[in-house]
Each structure stands twice: as structure tokens, then as C-alpha cells.
Amino acid sequence: MTGSGEMLRAIHKHVGEMGLANEIRLFCVRDREGDTPLDCALRHGQTDAAHALLGLAASPSAWLGLSRLSQHRKQIAHGLREVFARPARGRIELDIEVEGAAPSQAVLESQQEVLDHLASQVGTLQERLGLQLPEEVAQALLRHHGFDAQGAAEAYLRNPRAALDAAGLADVPALVPQAPAPERVGVSEVAPGGAVAALAAVEAALGTQAPEPEAPAPGAQERLCIVCMDPVAGQSGFACGHITCEECVGGHVRARIEEGD
DSSP states (O other), X not given: XXXXXXXXXXXXXXXXXXXXXXOHHHHHOOOTTSOOHHHHHHHTTOHHHHHHHHHXXXXXXXXXXXXXXXXXXXXXXXHHHHHHHOSSXXXXXXXXOSTTOOHHHHHOOOHHHHHHHHHHHHHHHHHHHTSOOOHHXXXXXXXXXXXXXXXXXXXXXXXXXXXXXXXXXXXXXXXXXXXXXXXXXXXXXXXXXXXXXXXXXXXXXXXXXXXXXXXXXXXXXXXXXXXXXXXXXXSOBOTTSXXXXXXXXXXXXXXXXXXXX
């Protein structure tokens, strides 16, 4: 099968010179026994030719920059090691479990399947980032991370600028995901007395429980919030005795909680 080996090396050289995108048919062609060039190389121990095909990934996936079949390529490499180890050059049956498909069928996929998978990964990345990244930017990030959407998203969230630079996108401005806005605590969001109760819980945890407020004497001066100066109905206030309205107490509680007090 020296002729087959020479043919495969010629294909490798031709593809290297002309580009991969339009050469799928060269690797899908089958001989009389129904074998693809990769099958033929493995069956006859043509390790140089098989390595050449393996370097090209032997699938349309790699030609589009998609490493979806990396596990299959590892299994092919394992098959090549077996070829070297065996004195008899019999056919190698690779252990690829893809719905019972033969090795060549599992390795070679249609261009449309690859494009569909790529679009799905782009959507997953954009969803996890909460950003509508341009498609070419998302694809470059995915390609750099082996089309692992989770890994690409984590890298971008850690440092958007560094993630873009590493993916060869130094000229692309870094879009920063918007952090969820903190919830506003106000009169409309706190039940009557809720802010005072929350403040009491915080003060109790800090060991500064507020004393019971005294009832105002009849005819006493109008109570005003020391923060916003609005009239205060009820017995709202801080532990120190200063008068505050429900909304300002709520804001104080929120600030204390966010500061870790």
C-alpha cells in the first residue's frame, strides 16, 4: 500500500497549499471496501499518512476552527499507537461510541452540523455573559478556549481585556457585563415597621440593641426625620434615639448589610 501512502501525503500537501475549506470531499472519498483515507492509513499501518490526516483533524470540524471532536482525535491517536505496537498490521477498530457509528462516520461530520453547533455555542456564551457580543468576537473567544463556552465565559468575566487580548482581539473594545443593580429599600418595598424591625435585628447582632422608644407627649413638637426632614409618623428611629422615617431607616439597614456589619 505504498501507493496509498503516497496518495495520502499528496492530499496532505495539496490541502496545505490550497486551504482546507473546500477539500472535504478528499477525505470523504471511499475505496472499493468502503474505507476513507484515514481508514486506509490505519488498516495498512501507514503511520506517516495517518499522522498527517490526524494533524488536519480529519474532520470538517477542524477545518472550520471547531475542536468539537477533540476526544475522537485522541482515540485516533490511541489507535495509531496500537499500530506501532502490533507486529501484524491488521485493521484497527477504534473505540468511538457515537450512536454505533463506524470510526470514519464518527470523525467526519457535515459542514451544516458544525455550523449549527457553533451557533449554539455562541448563543450559550452570550447568555452566560449577559452580553450581545458580535458573532465574530464570540467565535474568536470560543476558538481560543477550545469551544468551551463555560471556560470562555469565566475567562471573560475575570478580565474582559485580558480574555480579548489572548484571543487575538486586541483592537476590540472590552464590553463589561452589567452587574445586577442592588435592590432599593424604600417605603414601597418595606412593610410598615419592617425597616425598624430589620434595624433592631442588626443592632441586636452587633450588641447595641435599641431601647424601647417612648410615646410622644400630647402636643409635642412635630417629629421630623433627621435625614430627609420629612414628617415622621410613628416611632421610627435609630438606636441612638435620633428620629428617622421608614425609607431612611431602610437605606441605613441596606448600607450596613452591604458593608458586612
